[in-house]
Amino acid sequence: MSGYVEGILVLLAINVILAYAAALPLAGGQLNLGIAGFMAIGAYTSAYLSNEFALSLWLTIASGSLVAGLVALAIGLPILRAHGIYLALATFSLGEIIKAIFLNMDVVGGASGYAVLAYLESTAVWSIAAGVFLVMVFISQTRFFLYLTAIKNDATVTDLFGVNTKGIQLASFVLGACVAGIAGGVFAHLFSFVDAQYFSAQLNIFIALFVLLGGVQTILGPMFGALFFTLLPEILRFSNEWRFAVFAAVIILFMALRPEGVITSQLLRSIWRRRSVA
Amino acid sequence: MAQQLVNGLMLGSIYVLVAVSLTLSIGILNFLNFSIPGMFMLGGVLSWLFIQAGFAWPLAVVAALILVCISALVVERFTYRWMKGSDPEVPLVSSLGFLILFENLMIVAVGSDQQAFPQVLGDFNLRIAGLVIGGPQLISLGLSLVLVAMIAWLLRSTQYGRRVRAIAENPDTATILGVNLSVIVPTVFIASGLLAAIAGVLFAFNYLQVSPFMGEEVGLKGISAMIVGGMGNVWGAVVGGLLIGLTEVFSIYFLGSDFVDITVYGLLLILLIVRPQGLFGKAEQREKL
Numbered sequence: 001m002s003g004y005v006e007g008i009l010v011l012l013a014i015n016v017i018l019a020y021a022a023a024l025p026l027a028g029g030q031l032n033l034g035i036a037g038f039m040a041i042g043a044y045t046s047a048y049l050s051n052e053f054a055l056s057l058w059l060t061i062a063s064g065s066l067v068a069g070l071v072a073l074a075i076g077l078p079i080l081r082a083h084g085i086y087l088a089l090a091t092f093s094l095g096e097i098i099k100a101i102f103l104n105m106d107v108v109g110g111a112s113g114y115a116v117l118a119y120l121e122s123t124a125v126w127s128i129a130a131g132v133f134l135v136m137v138f139i140s141q142t143r144f145f146l147y148l149t150a151i152k153n154d155a156t157v158t159d160l161f162g163v164n165t166k167g168i169q170l171a172s173f174v175l176g177a178c179v180a181g182i183a184g185g186v187f188a189h190l191f192s193f194v195d196a197q198y199f200s201a202q203l204n205i206f207i208a209l210f211v212l213l214g215g216v217q218t219i220l221g222p223m224f225g226a227l228f229f230t231l232l233p234e235i236l237r238f239s240n241e242w243r244f245a246v247f248a249a250v251i252i253l254f255m256a257l258r259p260e261g262v263i264t265s266q267l268l269r270s271i272w273r274r275r276s277v278a
Numbered sequence: 279m280a281q282q283l284v285n286g287l288m289l290g291s292i293y294v295l296v297a298v299s300l301t302l303s304i305g306i307l308n309f310l311n312f313s314i315p316g317m318f319m320l321g322g323v324l325s326w327l328f329i330q331a332g333f334a335w336p337l338a339v340v341a342a343l344i345l346v347c348i349s350a351l352v353v354e355r356f357t358y359r360w361m362k363g364s365d366p367e368v369p370l371v372s373s374l375g376f377l378i379l380f381e382n383l384m385i386v387a388v389g390s391d392q393q394a395f396p397q398v399l400g401d402f403n404l405r406i407a408g409l410v411i412g413g414p415q416l417i418s419l420g421l422s423l424v425l426v427a428m429i430a431w432l433l434r435s436t437q438y439g440r441r442v443r444a445i446a447e448n449p450d451t452a453t454i455l456g457v458n459l460s461v462i463v464p465t466v467f468i469a470s471g472l473l474a475a476i477a478g479v480l481f482a483f484n485y486l487q488v489s490p491f492m493g494e495e496v497g498l499k500g501i502s503a504m505i506v507g508g509m510g511n512v513w514g515a516v517v518g519g520l521l522i523g524l525t526e527v528f529s530i531y532f533l534g535s536d537f538v539d540i541t542v543y544g545l546l547l548i549l550l551i552v553r554p555q556g557l558f559g560k561a562e563q564r565e566k567l
Contacts, residue, residue: 082554090550093543100539212371248379255372
């Protein structure tokens with residue numbers, strides 16, 4: 001495998017993890033535009049732990065994920081009072097604030113970035129992404145995911161049926177942050193360098209786009225979105241300067257033709273039926 | 279100190295126009311239109327392109343605004359019309375697609391570097407009691423407020439405004455009552471696109487620079503201003519825009535430029551926690567997401 005292909009595939013793995021971090025809250029109708037902020041927390045925490053205490057990589061990445069989850073838990077209680085677009089903006093502000101704090105934090109290098117000594121192999125990155133995917137497949141089979149879908153469709157009725165909607169939403173928000181923290185830890189140890197500028201507004205918006213384009217109805221949707229956004233710009237590389245314009249046109253076209261996201265439960269059902277007939 | 283107040287208000291007047299443009303779209307059509315930062319950029323960059331092509335500057339600005347109107351109609355065609363009956367996030371994604379499309383078309387046209395915008399309004403400054411007030415900036419502040427007042431009057435007191443407000447209330451009922459959505463909705467897209475594009479032109483006049491990415495930062499501040507004011511509230515957006523401009527300038531003055539994002543977004547976050555519906559928003563509001 002050439003270095004170029006390998007580079008794209010590890011980036012793809014990280015994007016897949018990030019897509020699932022955004023997909024969890026979005027399955028319950030909450031648009032979290034601060035995923036990159038939680039990713040930053042995971043990245044800096046795990047990088048700091050592995051640099052200062054030389055802990056094993058698995059332990060540092062797990063701690064990064066845990067810290068991201070704890071921050072989400074603390075901030076989630078007040079922030080989830082806001083709904084809809086206000087919530088999206090609140091999480092977005094949170095992401096920007098977290099980025100700005102790390103940019104000014106001298107312990108981890110501030111604006112000049114933070115070098116990480118330990119290194120994670122590509123194969124480890126892929127297995128982590130596969131692990132996250134499997135956990136998500138498991139979650140999608142539980143009642144928890146069913147509650148989330150119900151909340152997305154109608155929060156009031158779900159509440160009337162005795163589901164603790166606030167608790168479920170908080171849980172999906174925190175779980176999403178934990179997953180983003182894993183992506184951060186992997187990112188830090190893969191590139192051996194953390195630059196706070198990477199966790200930008202643009203990254204946040206793209207992570208949301210992964211999920212919205214792929215679709216939240218099924219567990220394969222976010223995966224497709226991450227694949228689409230990572231691979232299409234590379235495939236379009238032959239068209240040089242026009243490639244992002246073409247890329248944008250394809251996004252608009254896809255959303256016009258598949259407004260529920262590209263992968264819907266109906267699509268999967270019809271594929272399944274065709275196969276069982278044949 | 280007073281000088282910083284003036285600078286903050288001038289910067290804020292740019293945010294005001296973008297925030298009003300966004301708030302029109304969300305208040306009337308229930309649609310967070312992410313292509314608006316793109317319209318802002320098109321206003322500035324297209325004016326620059328036409329000036330480079332030898333047009334006199336008023337002509338260049340008019341030509342740019344006409345192109346923006348056409349782009350707004352294209353956006354309407356592919357976002358709002360397709361979204362009926364679909365998930366509310368869909369038009370948001372397509373409008374983001376348009377933002378990426380416009381930015382990259384302009385990169386193809388002018389390159390990704392920042393371009394110097396010629397000083398067309400001259401360099402006259404007013405000096406009042408030791409304060410320096412840039413002439414062009416004063417004009418843009420005045421123009422912003424006049425435009426906003428016009429929009430507010432149009433919505434409140436005309437037949438057209440009543441139709442628009444009927445759509446904001448409920449598109450289906452409005453159709454039954456004889457409001458022609460396929461005529462009114464495109465005009466709303468044109469109006470909000472024009473406001474953002476004019477803001478982009480004013481930005482180019484004041485700060486003498488344009489680039490394909492100029493819409494992003496301003497767009498984010500505009501969205502923040504819109505949220506601060508309460509979505510769909512035109513005068514709220516004015517207050518929000520000026521407030522964000524002042525916060526930005528004062529935090530640079532007192533804390534240095536490293537802390538701008540922390541103060542601006544921190545303020546926004548605290549506001550959203552204390553008043554989840556914005557400063558002037560009604561508690562129970564229809565919303566899209």
